[in-house]
Amino acid sequence: MTDTVTSTQTTDSVAEFAARARAWLAENMPRVDPDHPPFSVRAEQASWDRAKELQKRLYEGGFAGICFPREYGGLGLDYAYQRAFNAECRNYEMPLILNTPTFTICAATILDMGSETQKRERISAAIRGDEILVQLLSEPSGGSDLAGVITRADYQDGTWIINGAKTWSTSAFAGDYGLMLARTDWTVPKHEGLTMFLVPLNSPGITMRRIKEVNGNEEFCEEFFDGLELGEDAVVGEVNKGWEVATRQLHHERRAVGGGSEFASGTAAENANEMPPDHVGLAEATGQGDDPRVQDLAGRALTRRIVKEQLIDHVFHAIADGSLPPNAGTLIRLFHAETTELEVDTALAIAGTAGVIDEGDDFSEFADIGVRYLSRQTGSLGGGSSEMARNVIGERILGFPREAAADRGVPFNQVKRNKS
Ligand SMILES: Cc1cc2nc3c(=O)[nH]c(=O)nc-3n(C[C@H](O)[C@H](O)[C@H](O)COP(=O)(O)OP(=O)(O)OC[C@H]3O[C@@H](n4cnc5c(N)ncnc54)[C@H](O)[C@@H]3O)c2cc1C
Incomplete structure (x- = not known):
C-alpha cells in the first residue's frame, strides 16, 4: 500500500494519520516494552475493565474502530490506516483482549449480517469501549458438528423462548452480548433450521458458570438457558438462515487467527501463550x-x-x-x-x-x-x-469428495442422536 490512499473519510494521508497517532499515543497511552509486554489475565474481570477503559481513551482520541464504517462509530478508513496505527502503537499498552472475539469475529459478523439497529447499537458500543461481545456456539453434545446444535428457540406470540446449553464460551463472564446459534425448525435438514440470536448476557433465564481448565485458568464459561425470552429484534440475519451467519462468523474467526483481520487494533501478541518460546x-x-x-x-x-x-x-x-x-x-x-x-x-x-x-x-x-x-x-x-x-x-x-454423513438431507427430528 502507498500512503496516498484516498477512499477514506479523512483528509489525512496515511503518513499524516500515523504522525497524528504517534503524537497522541505519546500523550495519552501508557508505554510498555514491546519485547516484554504486560499480558492481561483474561480470566480476571479487572483485565476487561482495564481494556474497556483503554478502548474509551482510543475512542475519545479518535483512534478506535479504524476500519469500521463511520455510521457505526468507526472511522471508515481502509486497512492501510489500521496497519500504520498498529506500527505506531507497538510501544503502548493497548486493549488487545478486545480484538478477539469482540471486534475481529463478533462485530465483523454483525457488520456483515446484522440489522441496521444491531450495527448501530452493538458495533458502536464496542468501539466506544462500553460493551464486550462473545460467541455462544459450542454445546455440551459437541462443537465440531456446529450445524447439529440442539439448543432450541420456540416462537410464541412475538417472543423467542430459548432452552438449552452452551459451553467453552471464551470470556463470556465479562461479555455483554453473545452471538448464539439455536434450532428454530426441527422438521428440516440440520443446516436449514438454525437461527442466530444476539443475546444480552445479563438476562433472566441465563445461568453462567466458569469452567476450570487443567492449567488452572478459568476463562471459559458454560451457559444454561431456561426459558430465556428474546424479542424478534434479537434475530441476526433471517430466521432459519442462521447457518449463513455462523459460516460468516467462522470465516472471520479463521482470518483473525492468522492475523488477517483489518478489525484488530495492535499487532502484538494478545497473551503470553502467543509469544514464541525463546x-x-x-x-x-x-x-x-x-x-x-x-x-x-x-x-x-x-x-x-x-x-x-x-x-x-x-x-x-x-x-x-x-x-x-x-x-x-x-x-x-x-x-x-x-x-x-x-x-x-x-x-x-x-x-x-x-x-x-x-x-x-x-x-x-x-x-x-x-x-x-x-x-x-x-x-x-x-x-x-x-x-x-x-x-x-x-x-x-482441494475438491475431494465430501465425507459421508448419515444426516445429510434428513429432517433434523428424524436424525438418530445419542439417546439413552
Ligand atoms: C481456546 C478455545 C476457545 C474456544 N472458544 C469458544 C467460544 O468462544 N465459543 C464457543 O462456542 N466455543 C469455543 N470453543 C470450543 C471449540 O469451538 C470446540 O472445542 C471445537 O469446536 C471442538 O468441539 P468439541 O470440543 O465439542 O469436540 P467434539 O466436536 O466432540 O470433537 C471431539 C474430537 O472428534 C473429532 N471430530 C469430530 N467430528 C469429526 C469429523 N467429522 N471428522 C474428523 N474428526 C472429527 C474432533 O476433531 C475432536 O478431536 C473454544 C475452544 C478452545 C480450545
Whole structure:
C-alpha cells in the first residue's frame, strides 16, 4: 500500500494519520516494552475493565474502530490506516483482549449480517469501549458438528423462548452480548433450521458458570438457558438462515487467527501463550547451548515459525487477489496450531524435568513451560478442531469428495442422536 490512499473519510494521508497517532499515543497511552509486554489475565474481570477503559481513551482520541464504517462509530478508513496505527502503537499498552472475539469475529459478523439497529447499537458500543461481545456456539453434545446444535428457540406470540446449553464460551463472564446459534425448525435438514440470536448476557433465564481448565485458568464459561425470552429484534440475519451467519462468523474467526483481520487494533501478541518460546535463551539458560541435539530441536522450531509467517503472507494475498478461495484461511489456522504445538513441545524437551518442577524463583521461568504445555492444544480446538480444518481443506480447497454423513438431507427430528 502507498500512503496516498484516498477512499477514506479523512483528509489525512496515511503518513499524516500515523504522525497524528504517534503524537497522541505519546500523550495519552501508557508505554510498555514491546519485547516484554504486560499480558492481561483474561480470566480476571479487572483485565476487561482495564481494556474497556483503554478502548474509551482510543475512542475519545479518535483512534478506535479504524476500519469500521463511520455510521457505526468507526472511522471508515481502509486497512492501510489500521496497519500504520498498529506500527505506531507497538510501544503502548493497548486493549488487545478486545480484538478477539469482540471486534475481529463478533462485530465483523454483525457488520456483515446484522440489522441496521444491531450495527448501530452493538458495533458502536464496542468501539466506544462500553460493551464486550462473545460467541455462544459450542454445546455440551459437541462443537465440531456446529450445524447439529440442539439448543432450541420456540416462537410464541412475538417472543423467542430459548432452552438449552452452551459451553467453552471464551470470556463470556465479562461479555455483554453473545452471538448464539439455536434450532428454530426441527422438521428440516440440520443446516436449514438454525437461527442466530444476539443475546444480552445479563438476562433472566441465563445461568453462567466458569469452567476450570487443567492449567488452572478459568476463562471459559458454560451457559444454561431456561426459558430465556428474546424479542424478534434479537434475530441476526433471517430466521432459519442462521447457518449463513455462523459460516460468516467462522470465516472471520479463521482470518483473525492468522492475523488477517483489518478489525484488530495492535499487532502484538494478545497473551503470553502467543509469544514464541525463546528456545535459544532456554538452551543457554539450561547449559545446553552447545549441544547439537538441542540446536537441532531449536532450529526445527524456528524454521517452522518462519515458514508459518511466509504462509500467512502468501495466503492473505492469495485470498485478496482471488487465486485462493476465502476458505484457504483454514490453511493458516491449521499450520498455526501445529506450529504452536511444535514450539511448546520443543521448549519442554529443552527444559527437561526443570519444565515440570517448581522449586521457587530460580525455576519458575522453566515451570511456566510445563504449565503452558498443558494448554498446547488450544489452537487445534478453538474455532474448530484441526481434524475439521483438514476436512475443510480437503473438501473445499482441494475438491475431494465430501465425507459421508448419515444426516445429510434428513429432517433434523428424524436424525438418530445419542439417546439413552
Ligand atoms: C481456546 C478455545 C476457545 C474456544 N472458544 C469458544 C467460544 O468462544 N465459543 C464457543 O462456542 N466455543 C469455543 N470453543 C470450543 C471449540 O469451538 C470446540 O472445542 C471445537 O469446536 C471442538 O468441539 P468439541 O470440543 O465439542 O469436540 P467434539 O466436536 O466432540 O470433537 C471431539 C474430537 O472428534 C473429532 N471430530 C469430530 N467430528 C469429526 C469429523 N467429522 N471428522 C474428523 N474428526 C472429527 C474432533 O476433531 C475432536 O478431536 C473454544 C475452544 C478452545 C480450545
